[in-house]
Amino acid sequence: MTYLQCVLRLTLTFFLPFGGRLSENNRWVQLSYLVPWRRVEQEYSKNFSKDPRGGRAVSVRMALGALIIQEREGFSDRHLVQYITENPYLQYFLGLEAYQEEPPFDPSLLTYFRKRLGHDAINQVNEWIVEAARREEENADDDEHVGKPAYIIRSRCRRRLTNTATRTGQEPRSHRGKLILDATCAPADVAYPTDLSLLNTAREKLEDIIDTLHAPHKGNMKKPRVRRRQARRDYLKTAKNRKPGRREIRKAVGQQLRYVARDLRFIEQLVPHTPLTRLSRRQYRDLLVIGVLYRQQHEMYRLHSHRVDDRIVSIAQPDVRPIVRGKAKANVEFGAKVAISVVDGYAMMKKMNWDNFNEGTTLIESVERYVERFGCYPEAVLADKIYRTRENLRYCKEHGVRLSGPKLGRPPKQVDPEQKKLEQQDMGERNAVEGKFGEGKRSYGLGLIRARLRQTSETVIALQLLVMNLEKRLRLLFWLIYAEFLVMDCDMIRPVS
Structure with a gap:
């Protein structure tokens, strides 16, 4: 059964009292297929109390789906519930079986959703989504329509890193893929403190x-x-x-x-x-x-000083700390510092802390996590100069990983043209992580975190990365569907020999 047939069968089961049916090409219908709802439900339903007393529990799909809709569209808590009540596609995305005119939950519950799930749970869901995306890309590379318009699929799917990921205790088979590392600050919604x-x-x-x-x-x-x-x-x-x-x-x-x-x-x-x-x-x-x-x-x-440890810059949000970034626009930002890694266009969180930290210390852990996920070491790690410490260089040399950037020490008088070309190529590929930061801050609210509590702010930041990966999968899914229709058209017009 193809993807279109699967989605069509699911949309037919959603009851609309005013007639008709949902369109299988709607973005929310397609997004509902990309999130592993059943796996999330089985994993995190263990955290809910089994006491029969109290109100009826809200499903994990409805809680996580509501947060995804909110971060993707930028709604407030109250406006989110209103839009869900008015839109049958959003209700289908949340797992409802039929359209209902009553709000599925109260807006005040969204704060509890963010507290209950937490950034660790969101990061785990993000890992599952990226893992599923890699499996689909591998299947696209092994497409049976070799030599046909399926090249459109292969041109937009990154080459697979390995056939299967090796488990712990086994030596990686080879070096494949590139790992991009960087860090940024997610500014909190606080007034500039004096x-x-x-x-x-x-x-x-x-x-x-x-x-x-x-x-x-x-x-x-x-x-x-x-x-x-x-x-x-x-x-x-x-x-x-x-x-x-x-x-x-x-x-x-x-x-x-x-x-x-x-x-x-x-x-x-x-x-x-x-x-x-x-x-x-x-x-x-x-x-x-x-x-x-x-x-x-x-x-x-x-x-007569302006420096103190753990300086409080907001009474309403005492966890916010000044993060010195040295940027031209703002030398100091106020919020959580987030270190992420980008592989094949998918962003995953590596470390988040409200105190300033040296992101160079996350390189070894990021490479080891790469090995656990893909079963091999990366060919190269593309990162800033701050990652080029002696410890990181020694670790990369021992494991045969190339760390981008010039060598330590005084620059040579004569620059090798091949080395200079390689450095320029690395700088161009490293722009992918800067693009992820820009996409998150311009389109998904990463540039201003409006959550007030520390726990909910961390959940919102993790949701930004999850939504960006879902958007990438949705764009890739569009090309998969387009290529499938193109293959069908070519089969219909093929001349009979």
């Missing part, structure tokens, strides 16, 4: 906490004088100045530090009368974060 603005935000949050703690004793206890109007005027005096000097900024930072310290003392005095349990969960969390922020800012103010 010491003055952070301290002003902390002061305002502390004033609200003081109001909450003093509310039960209103009329019986004198309320602390927080001087919020005066503090606001002092802040705006510098914030509204277009070009404030260093002395003026330092003076304003010192004033806000003293206001924050004063509010923290007032909270300590109110705690014996009103327990902190009266605060909301967000207020209690902000109070803990502000305590660390005040210590960091006070230390930098005292030492």
